[in-house]
Amino acid sequence: MMKSIILKLALYAFVISTSFVSCGNDEFFGFEDENNSWINKLEVIRQEKQDMSDYLTVSSFNPEEWSDSEFMAFSAAAERMGLRYSETKKQYEFEVCKGSDINISDTLFNVVNNLFGHSNMIMSSKDTQKKRIKTNNREMWWKLPNCGPAAVAHMGLCAPSYSTAIEKCNEMFPNWIQNGGIPRDSLVDYIREFVYVTRYHSMFFCHSNVVTLNNVVMFFCPQYPNGHIVNVYKYIKWGSVGTLYYHDYSSTTLGDGTILESQMLDIYPFLYSSY
DSSP, X not given: OHHHHHHHHHHHHHXXXXXXXXXXXXXXXXXXXXXXXXXXXXXXXXXXXXXXXSOBOOSOXXXXXXXXXHHHHHHXXXXXXXXXXXXXXXXXXXSOSOGGGXXXXXXXXXXXXXXXXXXXXXXXXXXXXXXXXXXXXXXXXXXXXXXXXXXXXXXXXXXXXXXXXXXXXXXXXXXXXTTTSSOGGGHHHHHTTTSOXXXXXXXXTOOSSEEEEEEEEEEEOTTSTTOEEEEEEEEEEETTEEEEEXXXXXXXXXXXXXXXXXXXXXXXXXXXXXX
């Protein structure tokens, strides 16, 4: 009887470990093949320690329609999925292949994948903005490295029109197209042409675990010559992990995404806003 129980437990551990490994990437761990089995066992132990008794879901694919509790469910789901950021690959990775394995809905599973996937697309598209055009013809603007003007034109306070944002960009940075966008250290001066903001490198100014941000400008993704610039509308702190939800109005990567606070480089909240 005892041998039978031990064999069943061993088989159970083996099945779980192979299911997690199938969605991960051994290169992330930085270990040789002979050590992978031990690392897989540690991953199983880590996952089993999580409380997965609560079924997690969200009401829609659009985070702007969520309640605060749904944002928390998103963070909990990302943790159950084994979310991690690979400094080597500059990509977010997951260890779990389907929501039913960790007691979350397919909707929530897909939203987590899609939002972090948008950031992965940006961070992996190193050549997207390297091919420059030599015209300001409006019909060709979709090829412009315009994430900076696009983000400023969608700020939640004192935002200019997109055409005005482009005009100011041309005035301040005559070679911004050829150079890949607005220089990082000049971004604060550019935004202040329209509204006064402060520049932070962390989220310490947020005094709550759930903070609504008024489409404030954020800079991340140092792989680009001048990074990538988006508009943050929500900040969620789950345990020690912060997550930022953003709109990307760039013509090259239009869409919505999320990043972890650890990948945020600069953020520009409005001076008189309370967080």
